[in-house]
Amino acid sequence: MMLSDEKIRHLTHFVFNGLMNKGVLIPTEGEEKLRREIKRTIIDEVRLGEDIDVSVRNKIDSLSKRPVEGSVEWEVLYKKYFNEEESRRGRR
Numbered sequence: 001m002m003l004s005d006e007k008i009r010h011l012t013h014f015v016f017n018g019l020m021n022k023g024v025l026i027p028t029e030g031e032e033k034l035r036r037e038i039k040r041t042i043i044d045e046v047r048l049g050e051d052i053d054v055s056v057r058n059k060i061d062s063l064s065k066r067p068v069e070g071s072v073e074w075e076v077l078y079k080k081y082f083n084e085e086e087s088r089r090g091r092r
Contacts, residue, residue: 003046010041048091056081 003011015038018026025034059081060066060074067073086092 002044002050008039008046011080015042048089052082052085052089052091055085056086 012035016025016031016035020027056078060069060077063077067077083092
């Protein structure tokens with residue numbers, strides 16, 4: 001996974017505290033459940049992003065005229081295919 005457990009925990013607390021400070025969440029006995037749900041959502045999004053990355057790289061690698069990774073052409077194709085794959089998977 002691209003994020004360590006520590007970074008995910010930090011993001012979870014950051015999101016939770018931000019929602020509390022904005023008044024979106026009201027302190028209750030279910031705070032820990034909400035933190036777990038925020039953490040699960042972050043992990044799911046990171047995994048989805050990683051899955052999309054793998055799919056996009058495989059698609060670029062399968063091209064008959066494969067551009068060199070890091071080239072302008074590769075970057076343009078990567079962004080295009082990434083956006084298409086996000087839309088296809090309902091992420092956007």
